[in-house]
Amino acid sequence: MSDPLPNDCLRLLTTRHSLGIKHLSEPGPDDRALAQMAAAALKAPDHAELVPFRFSAIRGAARERLALLFAQAAREAGKDEAGAQIDAERARRAPVSVALTARIDLGHPLVPAHEQWIAVGGALTNFLNAAHALGYAGKMLSGAKVRDPLLARAFCAPGETLVGWIALGTATRAPSSRAPKALARNVWSDWLGP
Numbered sequence: 001m002s003d004p005l006p007n008d009c010l011r012l013l014t015t016r017h018s019l020g021i022k023h024l025s026e027p028g029p030d031d032r033a034l035a036q037m038a039a040a041a042l043k044a045p046d047h048a049e050l051v052p053f054r055f056s057a058i059r060g061a062a063r064e065r066l067a068l069l070f071a072q073a074a075r076e077a078g079k080d081e082a083g084a085q086i087d088a089e090r091a092r093r094a095p096v097s098v099a100l101t102a103r104i105d106l107g108h109p110l111v112p113a114h115e116q117w118i119a120v121g122g123a124l125t126n127f128l129n130a131a132h133a134l135g136y137a138g139k140m141l142s143g144a145k146v147r148d149p150l151l152a153r154a155f156c157a158p159g160e161t162l163v164g165w166i167a168l169g170t171a172t173r174a175p176s177s178r179a180p181k182a183l184a185r186n187v188w189s190d191w192l193g194p
Contacts, residue, residue, distance in 0.1 A: 015132075023173050024168070027170055028169045047116075053120045054160070056099040094138075100164055104161065
């Protein structure tokens with residue numbers, strides 16, 4: 001008889017979907033759930049155990065401070081007041097947001113930068129998969145905002161890069177059942193040599 005765990009794990013990995021912030025509601029993850037997500041992130045491949053990433057939870061009153069920052073960044077980027085308020089509303093919509101920052105050591109003697117970025121991506125993936133396993137929905141948000149100097153100063157310690165925010169909460173609707181953009185057979189092949 002086969003062990004059911006691999007099937008459960010594969011089901012978890014193949015059923016996770018991103019769900020936009022307009023489809024997230026309370027409750028968001030509590031301290032215990034966030035700690036479990038962080039523990040999963042730490043299990044990502046990480047050569048030399050550099051841990052080139054950091055998560056910062058934004059919840060409670062900090063959600064409004066994030067909204068004000070998003071509005072200010074929008075205004076500085078040339079958006080009108082309506083656009084600034086749309087950005088602010090996006091920031092306060094998720095019950096919990098988690099900022100992800102990376103600290104890449106470009107001069108590390110053993111671990112090149114691309115391997116450190118792989119560790120950041122693996123940590124993000126593990127974090128999102130753990131959120132899904134715990135019954136939460138979420139989405140990674142990035143784009144132009146991660147390059148905004150105001151937001152970078154607010155979230156990054158010296159030497160860090162802002163990667164984005166993970167919006168987390170309880171799903172208000174089931175994710176779309178549309179087929180994945182790419183099928184597994186389209187990203188897998190057998191190498192036959194040079």
